[in-house]
Amino acid sequence: MTKTPPPVLELCNVQISLPKGADRPYALEGLDLTIEAGEIVCLVGESGSGKSLCAGAIMGLLPEPHVRVTGGAIRFMGEELRGKTDAEMRKLRGADISMIFQEPMTALNPQKTVGWQIDEVLRLHTKMSKAERKVRAIEMLERVHIPDPASAYNAHPHQISGGQRQRVMIAMSLVLSPKLIIADEPTTALDVTTQLQILKLIRELQEEEGAGVLFITHDFGVVAEIADKVAVLCRGELVESGTTDAVLNHPQHPYTRALIGAVPALTPPPIKAASDAPVVLKGTGLKKTFAARGGLLSGKRKAVTAVKDLTFELRQGETLGVVGESGSGKTTVSRIVTRLLECDQGSVELDGTDLLAATPRELRALRQHIQMVFQDPMASLNPRKRVVDLIAQGPIVHGADPAKAREDAKRLLELVELSPAAANRFPHEFSGGQRQRIGIARALAMEPKVIVADEPVSALDVSVQAQVLKLLADLRDRLNLSLLFVTHDLRVAAQLCDRIIVMQKGEIVEHGLTAEVFANPQHPYTQNLLSSIPGRDWTPPSLQTDAA
């Protein structure tokens, strides 16, 4: 009888304790997980579920002594890792167990060249000569499909693109053919088309090397794309695990069912009858170029065109989605139409008045009608003001009676499904989703005609995201609002937008009814975007969720 080789990673009943005063005593409680060689196991959970700490525990990189493993076994190739000395762990790290991190810009040292950083792994773990190491590093850059590896070797991280940086990160992790790769949200910070390439790359290299992969993510689309097995974490507890097909298509646990139920399906809303509602916001021939940095006398300022010749119409009660990848100019559009950014050419008509030609005094009055909801609800709310003041501030500035404005603010909190008792608390006392509700209430306080929302749900967990999207759609219908909705997430756009504009490099490449664009994209860029959506072939099962 031949003994089967031990699994690459075996977690038995792992428990990680949190410091006193945390929201729960254990970050992870009784986690069991097995990864065999050549297997990709996705660890899925929302923020705070303990999934990243699980990676830290395996690597022996928890912020001890505050957070530490207090129970269970972590076995790598059959060998217990708990109780290993720091020196023993250092030998494993980077060589046998390696990590790929989320944000490739900050995960690479800005002061060292790409080559130096790959070289460091070889220097730390092998006795290769300098020349051999260089050959190996360049070979690795080639394997992750970086164009011109020899010059990338000498480049600093800021000189290459985000996708390439993540490729460098992958090259660095795989250069010593580790047996276990831990990928912590490796594609979350990337554009959708880049994300697909990186996922394919991880798949390809993992198949070549036969390594086991622990893939941490919050995105079920990505899970559908890459996983062999799935484990779902909820507040430190493993609620469900199994094969990808079983978990994604036949989830058993109510939490998993709720999570999967919250994933926006790629089915656009039904086409409304041709709208003859009046146009409330109309942009014509908008153009914006940014002067690149340059000295007074250097005489070589290269202008970057962020938006060129953009024209659009937004009708009352309608949602217009602006989609595109980073650098496409979609955020610039949202800033121009709210005149937070002066544009070079064109006009923005709000209810027939040109916003861009307005004098400062007129502009102040007009601002009332067009309000913004921002991406990061933490950063966009003044942390030193109480919620009621944050919401009432706008109306008070515009001359409302302060006492009445505060009363209205409390009513608005109810409208966005928060308790009016929350009025006297500060933003940090709320969760991300609740803060975004406050952000929406703040925008609504002005009783605007148009709301410009710039990635309002991108920072939120999927279940919270679904609730906020539902709230926005609900408010739009009840208050007859018009929404200009900027997003990079096509699933979200499909969920909410009646019509969409697809932008690439500052230009509209395609526009039309969401349902039509999704069903039959005309422009190659749109086709590419749509075919890059992770898990596009997987339709979330329609679940009768009772836990939402």
Added chain:
Amino acid sequence: MTLHMPPILSYALRRLVQAIPVVILIMIGTFLLLKLAPGDTVDALVGDMGGADAAFIARLRAEYGLDQPVWVQLWRYMVKLASFDFGWSFVYEQPVSTVLMERLGTTLMLMASSLSIAFVAGIVLGAIAARRAYSATDNLISVLGLVFYATPSFFLSLMLMLVFSVKLGWLPVGGIKTIAAFYTGWDHVWDVVRHLIMPTAALSLIYLAFYLRLMRASVMEVADLDYVRTARAKGAREGRLMTHHIMRNALLPVVTLLGLQFSTVLGGSIVVETIFTLPGLGQLAYQSVVQRDMNTLMGIIFLCAIIVVVVNFLTDLLYARLDSRIELA
């Protein structure tokens, strides 16, 4: 990319051109401010003579051009300055440029030694404190830093003098070299060093405290960044993280401060040079103010402005060298 980096010379030239209006504005501002202050060179001269009649004073004023409107005086001064003619010092009976050159060396020596000691000791102690944050070592270093920071340099100067010169007799009380000793070679160097020890200590401790505190905060911040975590995940040991990943990134804000503080150190040298009777620009500035030696004072300010501009330029070069993300343009 490095290929596109313009030659360093064109960058230097551009910085120089940008500095000219700055220096001109400083000179005009100073000139007008000094004119606003009561008393001029003639008052001081006449005072030394023990008084003179009004006609004589008026004649002196006319001779020196002091009877002209202020803007005419300013114009004449600026025109001369354009050819680096600083005028004549009536106190020292020498051209101002000669007076300045005699004193410049001492001040530069004092500043260079103070700043380099403060910088090196500050970043080393700051880094140690940060790596052992909240330990006894950190507390000791931080308390020391606070004490240095809170001690005025004039007080420190007097205390040092009292302990090391008066009580222990180890170091000379003042001056830059032992008078009439006529040391040569290494003896001379050692003599000058002995004279500089106390002034340097008095001037550097407060800046040492600045750099220490900033470096501690900066190292702690950088140590928490993602790329340090990446390096740890690669299997690097803590010492290597410090030398290869943290230090250079943590130094950036400290270098910025170094450039900014050069001018305040120049100001601080006035006090220290006066107390230790070092024949430097600081002491000269103090005496020129007291004696209304306007030409000398203006010359000192001009020189200081130039020094500050040059040092800021050097700081920017150093910064660009340290931070690969910055390209000189």
